[in-house]
Amino acid sequence: MKIRFVLLLTVIFSAASIAPSFGAGERFALVIGNAKYPDAEAPLKEPINDARDVAEELKRDGFTVDIGENLTGDGMRRAFERLYGKIKPGSVVLLFFSGFGVQSNRQSYMIPIDAQIWTEADVRRDGFSLEMILGEINSRGAGVKIALIDASRRNPFERRFRSFSAGLAPIIAPNGTLVMYSAGLSSVISDNGSDHSLFVKELLKEIRTPDLMAEETLNRTRVGVTRASRQEQVPWISSSLAEDFSFVPGGAGPRPTSSPPPPPPPVIASPSPSPTPVPPQVPPPPQVAVATPIPTPTPPPPPPQAKVEIPPPLPPAKPPEGNTAIAALADDPTIKSLTAKLNDNPDDGAALYRRGQVYASKGAYELAIKDFNNSLRLNPKDVEAYNNRCWARTVIGDLQAALKDCNEALRLRPNFVDALDSRGLVNLKSGQTKNAIADFDAALKINPRLTSSLYGRGIAKKRNGSIPEGDLDINNAKAMDPNIAKEFAEYGVQ
Template sequence: MKIRLALLLALIFSVASTASSSAAGDRHALVIGNAKYPDADAPLKEPINDARDVADELKRDGFKLEIGENLTGDAMRRAFDRLYAEIKPGDVALLFFSGYGIQSNRQSYMIPVDAQIWQESDVRRDGISLETVLGEINSRGAGVKIALLDASRRNPYERRFRSFSAGLAPVVAPNGTLVMYSAALSSVVSDSGGDHSLFVQELLKEIRVPDLMAEEALNRTRVGVTRASRQEQIPWISSSLAEDFSFVPGGNPHPAAAIAALPPTEPPPSTASPAPAPSPAPAVNLPTPTAPPKVEVTPPTPTPADKPAGNNPAPAEVALADDPTIKSLTAKIDANPDDINALYRRGQVYVSKGAYKLAIKDFDDTIRLNPKDVEALNNRCWVRTVVGDLQGALKDCNEALRLRPNFVDALDSRGLLNLKAGANKNAITDFDAALKINPRLTSSLYGRGLAKQRNGAIPEGDLDIANARAMDPNIVQEFETYGVR
C-alpha cells in the first residue's frame, strides 16, 4: 500500500513539475560525445560514457534531448539546426560536448571526428564555434542558455601548427548564458585513464541536488574537481544568467528522486542550509583483524572520483606500468617520492584498474605525508571496504568524518562499510545523513534500501531500491561487485 501511495504521489509530482516547466518554457538539450578521431593514436575512453550519463540525467530532469556520438561536421551542424528549430522564446537550451576542443582567434571550437586540421585556419573551417552556437540559440529567444564543454584535452592537431596545446578561450556570450569548461582557460588536461572523466563525475553529483541553482551547482563542481585533482585541473565558469534556474526544482521532485523514498512520517530533506553534523560513529561489531569476513569481490564499476572503481580484473603490475597515465605519474614520483598529488592520483588510477593493493599503498603514502587528507582517507576507507578490511576501513572513515563532519562521500563509504558488516541500523543512519546533503545520491539510496530490507522495513526498502534503480539501472550490478547483494 505504501508503495502504491508513493508511486501515486510521484506521478502527481511529475505532472506538477511538467506544468511548472511549461509555464517557464520548455527545456532542450543537445549532448555530443566524440571519441573516435582518426588522427588520434586511440579512441578516447571517456566521452561516450560521459555523454550517455549526462543525457540520462537531463532526461530525468525534464529536458527534451538529442544525443549524438562520434559526429562528423555535417552531422554536428544538422544536430544544431534541429536544436535551433525546437527553441521558442523563454525556453531553456543546454549544450554538452565532450571531445577535442581548440581555440583560434580567441574563439573556442568543438572538433568533429572527421576534421582535417593541418593549420590553424582549418580549425575555423572544420570546427564548430561555441560563440556562434550560443548566438544562434539566443536569436531564437532562449531565456537560459547553458554550455558545458569537456574539451580541454591534449589533442593530436595543435602539434602540427603550435608547439603546445592552447586549450579553450574565454567566450563572448549573450546575456542569460552560463558556460563551463572542464579546465582553466588556455590549459589542457590528460584523460584520467578511466571510463569517465573527473569533470562529469563531479558535475553529475551537483546537478542532481534538488533546488540548487545552476550557478551554485557548477561552482560546487569546480570545487570538487579542483579538490579531487589536487589543483591540477581547475574548471572555468562564466555566467550572465539573469534569472534563477535549477536542474531539479526542489518543489517539484522527480518521480525517481530519493526524496520520494522517505517514510511518510519524515519531513522532506532541505538543502537550504548545511546538514547537521552526523552523530559520533556508531559502535559496530566488526570481525577482529585476524578474522576478516570472507567476501568474494570483483572489481566495481566506475563511481565518482572520490571513490573511483574499475570494471576490469586486477592486472599484473608489469602491465600496469605500461599504462600511459600510470607511467607519467610514476615518473613524477620517481623524481620526487613525496609528490603527494601524484601519489594520490596514481592511487585513484590503480583503483580504476582494480589494482587495490597498489592503490592502498599509494593512499598510505599520501596519508603519511598529510594525515589530514580527507579525500585520501575516504578513498582508502572505500577500497578497504571493498576488499574486506572493515576494521581498517572504519578507522579511515571515522577520521575523515572527524576532520570534515558533513563529507558526503565518507558518509556514503561508511554506510557501505556498515552494510557489509551487517550493522544495518548504523548503515541507515549514515545513508540518511548522506541523502540529507544530496537526496539523489544513488549509492546511498540503494544502500539504504538494502539496509531497511535487512532491518525488517521491507516496503520502505523496496521503495528506496525502486527509486535508485530508476535513477541508475546499473546500481544493482555495482553493489554486487562490492560483495553486497
C-alpha cells in the same frame, strides 16, 4: 565510497537572430565532435557523425564553418580563438559541441578528450564553460548567439566524486542568445546505440524546413524528440532573442517541406526522480516531464561508532592485480603520466592521491591503498585520502581498518558526506544495518541525490525487515543510476 561525478555530455549550437541587413558571409560556426575519451570504456558512436552532418547543413545555410574532431584542450582553445577572431559586429555565431559535458558550480562545461578529472576543481581547470564562451562571443560584437547542447550523457567522470548534479545547468547568457539542451536541466539520457543522436536527427529535419524562425525550429525539434522518445527525453530551451532569425537564408530555398508537428504530448510523471530544485537564474519554459521527488526523511545524527564488532567479512572483491593486469594498468595514459611525475618527485602528494584514485576506479585496490598510504604519510590530515582508503579497504573486505579510516575522516571533517556514505558501506558489509541506515540517512540529508547512499539504505532497510521502504529506496536509486546494482555487486553487496 568512490568519488562520483556526473557529468555532463554537451552539444552546443550557438547561432543568432539575423536582421535583413546581415549577409550570409556574416554567419560563423564552430562545430566540435569529441568521441575518443581515454577514460571511457569505448569511443562514443554519435558525436563525429553528428558533427559532420551539422557542419554540412550549416554550410548549405550560408555559414562559414570550422569543424574539429576529437580535440584536446589545446585544440579546443585554438578553435575558440579562431572563432573569436572572425566575429564582426552583428555577426551570427553558432557553436555546436558533441561529447562529454559536466555541470559544476551551476555552470555547464564542455570536456576535451585529454581532460584529467578527479575532483570538481579539475572540471573548471580542464573544461570550457558555456557561459564564458557565450560571454566572449558577445563581447566581440556578435548579434545573435544560439547554443544547442546534446551533452547530457552519463560520462566516465561522474563516479569519481559525488558532490555533483547530473546533466547540465541553466544558462545565464547575454541578450540575443538562444540555448537548447538535448535533455532537461540536470537530466541524463542513454545513447540510443545508433550512429546519430535522436536530438540531431530531429534538429536537422527542422532546420531544413523553410519559413521557420529559429525559436520555432527549436520548439519543433523539442516536440519531435519528446514524441520519438516517448517522453523519456525532453529538451530544454531558453531564449533572449530580440530579432527574427531563420537558419535557412531568406526563409526559403531548395529545402524539403514537412507538415506541422502534432501538439505536444500530455504531461506525464518522469521515471527519474530529481528532488534538487533547479536554480532560478534562467527559468526554463514549461517541459513535458514532471520530476518525482525522492523521500528524504530528516534523520537523527549518526552514532560515533568508534568501536564496532565486525563479523567475518563477505568474500572480498578480487582486484585485477595479476601480472597481466598490472602491465595493462602501466600502459594506461593517465597512470603513465602520474607515474612519470612521481619518478621525478616521489613526494608529489597530489600525484600520489590522484594515481590512487585511478587505480581504485580500475579495480586495482591494493595499488590504490599503497598510494593513499603514501599520500597520508605526506599529509596526515588529508581527509579525502582517508575517505578513499576507507572505501578501497571496504571493497576488499578489510572492514576494521576501513572503519578507522572513515571515523578519522569524520573526526577531521564532521558531516563529510562522502565519508558518511563510505562508512555506511562499511556497516552494511559488516552486518551493522542500523548503523548503516543512520549513516546513509545523514548522507542523504546533505545530498538527496547520492544514489550509493539511497541504494545502500534500501539494502539495509530490507535486511532490517522494512521491505517496502527498502524497495522504494532501491527503485529510486536505480531510476537515477541504472548501473547502481552492478556497482554494489562489485563491492560484494547484493
